[in-house]
Amino acid sequence: MNEFALPDVGEGLTEAEIIGWRVAVGDTVEVNDVIVEIETAKSLVELPSPYAGVVRTLHAAEGDTVEVGRPIITIGDGAPASGGAAEAPRPESQPHPETERQPMLVGYGPGAEQLVRRRRMAPPSVASVDLEKVKPTRRPLAKPPVRKLAKDLGVDLSEVVATGEVVTRADVEAHAAARQPAEPTPALAPSPTTPDDETRIPIKGVRKWTAEAMVRSAFTAPHVTEWVTVDVSRTMELVARLKGDRAFADVRVSPTLIAAKAICLAMRRTPELNARWDDEAQEIVVKRSVNLGIAAATERGLVVPNVVGADRLSLVDLAAAIGELTATAREGRTQPAQMSGGTFTLTNIGVFGIDAGTPILNPGESGILALGSIERRPWVDDHDQVVPRWVTTLALSFDHRVVDGEQGSRFLADVAAVLRDPAMALTF
Amino acid sequence: MSSSTDPIPEVPLVQLLAPSGERMTDPQHSFDGDRAEIEALYRDLVMTRRVDTEAYALQRHGELGLWPPALGQEAAQIGSARALRDHDFAFPTYRDHGVAWCRGVDPTLLLGIFRGADLGGWDPADHGLALPNIIIGAQTLHATGYAMALSLEGLVGTGDPDRDSAVIAYFGDGATSQGDVSEALDWAAVHQSPVVFFCENNHYAISVPVASQTRVPIVQRAAGFGLPGVRVDGNDVLACLAVTRRALQRARDGEGPTLIEAVTYRMGAHTTSDDPSRYRDAAEVDGWKAKDPLDRVRRLLVAEGTTDQFFADLEDEADALGLRLRTACQQIPEPDLAELFDHVFVESTVENRQQQAEHVAWRDSIEGSVVAS
Numbered sequence: 001m002n003e004f005a006l007p008d009v010g011e012g013l014t015e016a017e018i019i020g021w022r023v024a025v026g027d028t029v030e031v032n033d034v035i036v037e038i039e040t041a042k043s044l045v046e047l048p049s050p051y052a053g054v055v056r057t058l059h060a061a062e063g064d065t066v067e068v069g070r071p072i073i074t075i076g077d078g079a080p081a082s083g084g085a086a087e088a089p090r091p092e093s094q095p096h097p098e099t100e101r102q103p104m105l106v107g108y109g110p111g112a113e114q115l116v117r118r119r120r121m122a123p124p125s126v127a128s129v130d131l132e133k134v135k136p137t138r139r140p141l142a143k144p145p146v147r148k149l150a151k152d153l154g155v156d157l158s159e160v161v162a163t164g165e166v167v168t169r170a171d172v173e174a175h176a177a178a179r180q181p182a183e184p185t186p187a188l189a190p191s192p193t194t195p196d197d198e199t200r201i202p203i204k205g206v207r208k209w210t211a212e213a214m215v216r217s218a219f220t221a222p223h224v225t226e227w228v229t230v231d232v233s234r235t236m237e238l239v240a241r242l243k244g245d246r247a248f249a250d251v252r253v254s255p256t257l258i259a260a261k262a263i264c265l266a267m268r269r270t271p272e273l274n275a276r277w278d279d280e281a282q283e284i285v286v287k288r289s290v291n292l293g294i295a296a297a298t299e300r301g302l303v304v305p306n307v308v309g310a311d312r313l314s315l316v317d318l319a320a321a322i323g324e325l326t327a328t329a330r331e332g333r334t335q336p337a338q339m340s341g342g343t344f345t346l347t348n349i350g351v352f353g354i355d356a357g358t359p360i361l362n363p364g365e366s367g368i369l370a371l372g373s374i375e376r377r378p379w380v381d382d383h384d385q386v387v388p389r390w391v392t393t394l395a396l397s398f399d400h401r402v403v404d405g406e407q408g409s410r411f412l413a414d415v416a417a418v419l420r421d422p423a424m425a426l427t428f
Numbered sequence: 429m430s431s432s433t434d435p436i437p438e439v440p441l442v443q444l445l446a447p448s449g450e451r452m453t454d455p456q457h458s459f460d461g462d463r464a465e466i467e468a469l470y471r472d473l474v475m476t477r478r479v480d481t482e483a484y485a486l487q488r489h490g491e492l493g494l495w496p497p498a499l500g501q502e503a504a505q506i507g508s509a510r511a512l513r514d515h516d517f518a519f520p521t522y523r524d525h526g527v528a529w530c531r532g533v534d535p536t537l538l539l540g541i542f543r544g545a546d547l548g549g550w551d552p553a554d555h556g557l558a559l560p561n562i563i564i565g566a567q568t569l570h571a572t573g574y575a576m577a578l579s580l581e582g583l584v585g586t587g588d589p590d591r592d593s594a595v596i597a598y599f600g601d602g603a604t605s606q607g608d609v610s611e612a613l614d615w616a617a618v619h620q621s622p623v624v625f626f627c628e629n630n631h632y633a634i635s636v637p638v639a640s641q642t643r644v645p646i647v648q649r650a651a652g653f654g655l656p657g658v659r660v661d662g663n664d665v666l667a668c669l670a671v672t673r674r675a676l677q678r679a680r681d682g683e684g685p686t687l688i689e690a691v692t693y694r695m696g697a698h699t700t701s702d703d704p705s706r707y708r709d710a711a712e713v714d715g716w717k718a719k720d721p722l723d724r725v726r727r728l729l730v731a732e733g734t735t736d737q738f739f740a741d742l743e744d745e746a747d748a749l750g751l752r753l754r755t756a757c758q759q760i761p762e763p764d765l766a767e768l769f770d771h772v773f774v775e776s777t778v779e780n781r782q783q784q785a786e787h788v789a790w791r792d793s794i795e796g797s798v799v800a801s
Contacts, residue, residue: 007490010701031754032485043703050489050754337709 002051003071006038009045016040017065018072019332027055035073041204044332051075142167155179165202206301217363221277221399225358226408230416231379233390238422242315251319255392256294256348258419259371260318263346264290264311265428266414272407273367274343277399284402293345293362294322296329303329304362306342350374356393366399367408369415394419436638439645439659441691444666447719449727457674459666463732469665470725471742472506476526477722478746479535482753483525483542487700491757492542496523500663500695503721504628505598506530507668508690511676512596514556517574519567519597522560523628527598531557535749536756545760547771564599565606568625571597572612575623575679584622585682594679595623596672602633604649605641613653613687622679624672625687628662630694635707650687662692663721693719766791 016038032048057074275286292310307321350373372393379389396412487495505526537549548559561567575595650657675686693716769784
């Protein structure tokens with residue numbers, strides 16, 4: 001029976017997240033077969049099996065963050081032992097006794113290392129006994145000048161609540177400031193540690209990138225948002241008809257697709273929406289082809305890959321391109337290049353059951369269209385009759401430096417016209 | 429205005445074997461070996477790739493702290509190193525596993541340094557191969573110094589093939605931005621030292637593309653220092669062999685140094701610690717996959733009548749080597765840190781011995797076996 005402990009795959013990493021198991025209990029694996037994909041602070045990594053045999057136990061579930069040195073899989077010979085409950089992945093791997101650490105494996109956690117170092121046998125003093133009892137605490141991360149500041153201010157770094165992963169100068173100063181007025185009456189001092197009723201999540205990865213992009217966009221491009229409510233019953237009829245068409249059998253046909261096409265058509269009359277403000281060059285750059293960004297919600301956050309040359313694609317090719325982009329995004333495999341160079345973005349907030357909103361521009365673009373939820377609503381028809389129709393709201397945000405109200409309104413009205421009556425596409 | 433991402437101007441490459449497996453001709457270089465010699469080169473390529481992929485997997489198993497993959501650069505390493513004679517001397521980078529293979533170093537000896545178990549596994553004098561240098565480009569100075577010594581000792585330009593010797597210094601495209609490399613090129617040119625500067629331009633210095641590293645093709649730097657430069661297809665083992673043979677012979681004959689730029693591509697990560705998909709496109713990697721250094725030799729051999737049995741036997745031999753590496757890696761003994769003190773001086777000092785004794789006393793005060801870290 002062989003246990004495989006999570007290795008340090010990147011020089012000094014302490015943990016990794018299990019992204020996906022490639023094997024299940026009962027599977028037979030050969031040496032160097034890929035068994036699991038993990039994500040570290042540095043990269044996505046596929047781990048090959050060091051052992052050949054039958055998978056007995058997976059010690060962590062997908063989504064779990066596991067410390068380096070903890071077992072993640074047990075591989076043995078022959079058939080898996082019976083008893084389903086014991087085989088189920090545990091949400092968090094059990095603490096692994098120090099004595100079971102395999103000295104051959106390189107993966108070492110800093111905590112474990114401290115324990116080994118502290119176990120001194122001579123001289124047999126009181127101090128060494130005390131050290132045994134001390135719960136090994138991790139040294140807080142801080143740069144040397146910050147450590148010096150803390151020392152100067154008499155602040156114990158382990159008591160400082162860090163706003164990020166590393167204690168900053170500001171954290172130390174805030175801690176010192178909060179502590180000072182309370183000193184005469186220590187009982188009233190605010191708790192220096194994180195209260196139980198809040199969770200602190202480090203800002204990193206897609207979240208950090210999204211935040212930076214949104215701040216940059218919201219505070220540089222003056223946004224204007226316009227709405228139009230439109231009867232899209234004919235678009236829904238078209239979607240139903242195309243779904244039955246053999247040419248569209250292998251692609252996903254949806255109102256999003258028709259909206260994407262409508263955007264490309266409307267762009268012909270109002271290319272200002274396919275432009276960007278180049279502040280450095282003091283120029284407005286009008287793009288000749290439409291790289292249509294499709295906002296996709298993924299487990300790791302919002303990503304906006306774009307369909308290159310969307311305006312030159314036939315409807316079926318556009319459907320295939322959108323399908324591939326969103327599938328890649330959901331798998332977390334979007335390449336950085338697929339997210340750059342976009343010229344306009346379509347976001348479908350309707351999938352969340354939302355009517356409309358004021359979308360923020362993807363930085364470097366001048367327009368973003370939000371498609372609201374499509375619902376049966378009462379509608380007054382040409383004969384003054386109230387009839388149930390498929391109705392949605394389109395919301396367009398545009399960069400007012402590049403696009404005036406006239407162009408923005410015309411563009412939105414054109415998109416709405418195509419969705420109201422797809423036959424209008426012939427007029428573009 | 430031009431920017432740092434402008435493409436570097438193209439300079440023609442010496443090519444003797446196209447990716448399709450067809451032979452090509454060059455006015456100044458040729459490969460005259462028979463099929464047996466090409467089969468031997470192919471074996472070198474396959475075994476080097478197996479050493480590399482197996483060690484990469486060993487890192488993912490947690491058996492190595494780090495591994496710098498050579499994937500994609502095998503032809504540049506094998507072609508150049510097979511041009512060396514026994515009494516020549518090579519100064520490699522940490523990625524030149526194929527050079528170590530050609531110099532007769534047992535591949536299991538490459539693992540210790542990346543397991544943190546030793547400081548390099550072989551005696552440089554036994555193999556004519558220095559230990560891998562981690563400091564980027566510093567080995568070009570060591571090579572130049574060694575080459576100067578060859579001249580001073582009268583081992584260059586005597587006309588006696590058993591006596592005349594040369595040196596080869598390996599480095600990457602990133603290293604060309606280091607002052608050390610410029611100093612080495614200049615010194616070697618001024619003193620006409622018998623050294624070949626072999627740059628494996630694999631297009632990336634960790635994440636920095638070569639276009640951000642230099643405004644001219646690397647080979648053009650040779651002209652500025654006053655030595656000849658040759659640009660060769662680094663994925664073409666026959667061309668690398670021919671070009672390096674010629675450059676080494678010039679050096680042995682006392683005609684001075686040469687700069688060779690072998691244009692290749694790092695197919696994998698810089699090391700096991702980084703994620704290349706964050707800084708380069710899959711399409712770029714796919715383009716280089718089509719220029720694989722092994723595939724083209726295999727195509728040539730198949731066309732020239734090499735048997736299926738040869739390829740099957742080679743696969744078995746590679747599998748056996750893979751198993752031997754895995755087993756050997758786990759059997760590398762835990763290092764005794766006290767030994768470090770033995771390697772500080774040729775003849776130890778009182779202070780050094782004292783420090784060693786202090787370390788041993790501290791080590792022995794700790795219960796049980798100590799984790800080497």
